[in-house]
Amino acid sequence: xxxxxxxxxxxxxxxxxxxxxxxxxxxxxxxxxxxxxxxxxxxxxxxxxxxxxxxxxxxxxxxxxxxxxxxxxxxxxxxxxxxxxxxxxxxxxxxxxxxxxxxxxxxxxxxxxxxxxxxxxxxxxxxxxxxxxxxxxxxxxxxxxxxxxxxxxxxxxxxxxxxxxxxxxxxxxxxxxxxxxxxxxxxxxxxxxxxxxxxxxxxxxxxxxxxxxxxxxxxxxxxxxxxxxxxxxxxxxx
Numbered sequence: 430x431x432x433x434x435x436x437x438x439x440x441x442x443x444x445x446x447x448x449x450x451x452x453x454x455x456x457x458x459x460x461x462x463x464x465x466x467x468x469x470x471x472x473x474x475x476x477x478x479x480x481x482x483x484x485x486x487x488x489x490x491x492x493x494x495x496x497x498x499x500x501x502x503x504x505x506x507x508x509x510x511x512x513x514x515x516x517x518x519x520x521x522x523x524x525x526x527x528x529x530x531x532x533x534x535x536x537x538x539x540x541x542x543x544x545x546x547x548x549x550x551x552x553x554x555x556x557x558x559x560x561x562x563x564x565x566x567x568x569x570x571x572x573x574x575x576x577x578x579x580x581x582x583x584x585x586x587x588x589x590x591x592x593x594x595x596x597x598x599x600x601x602x603x604x605x606x607x608x609x610x611x612x613x614x615x616x617x618x619x620x621x622x623x624x625x626x627x628x629x630x631x632x633x634x635x636x637x638x639x640x641x642x643x644x645x646x647x648x649x650x651x652x653x654x655x656x657x658x659x660x661x662x663x664x665x666x667x
Contacts, residue, residue: 433471439494448487450476504555529662536665559666563651576644580634593629594620
């Protein structure tokens with residue numbers, strides 16, 4: 430939203446863009462939206478009244494201006510053309526390259542190589558590589574042998590861990606004519622602390638309680654924040 434505010438300020442400068450009547454930003458999408466997008470994605474709808482400057486010159490000026498904002502990948506086009514591109518390929522681009530395979534790291538490398546090659550073609554505009562980053566995640570790997578010594582199975586351990594970290598609905602609360610789900614999970618502070626996760630107490634069949642780290646290897650790894658799939662394969666695009 431901060432970057433969006435900067436973009437709106439630039440494009441509403443009448444000294445540079447007297448043709449732009451108004452601009453509106455849409456950031457992110459609702460969870461069940463048909464056109465779901467990640468939270469780092471924004472669309473800007475511009476109302477333009479063309480004047481003396483030719484349309485292609487205006488678009489070129491807008492594109493050059495937005496390229497000056499660091500960290501922003503820009504795709505300038507019309508609403509209908511973007512929607513038609515999405516219908517045809519699932520991507521807001523007239524030309525799209527999709528790379529498939531099981532190894533996401535290799536897909537990223539091939540995607541960057543494709544981007545570098547395409548970038549040498551004269552006349553290419555709005556060249557983009559799919560944004561793929563790694564984020565820290567808590568990884569819990571259960572040890573079946575150690576769990577068996579305490580009379581525990583991996584299914585029960587996974588259920589306890591999922592309930593503690595992701596939460597689950599255990600009942601419903603009725604207030605007048607309204608019904609609310611009763612949702613339980615660890616506090617946010619505990620979920621974000623790996624030591625607290627390691628020390629989640631597990632009930633054993635004998636009645637004793639053991640910390641989760643006794644039956645699982647718990648550590649932090651950098652993993653992809655999203656994995657896109659198409660045709661039953663992992664997919665990367667440029």
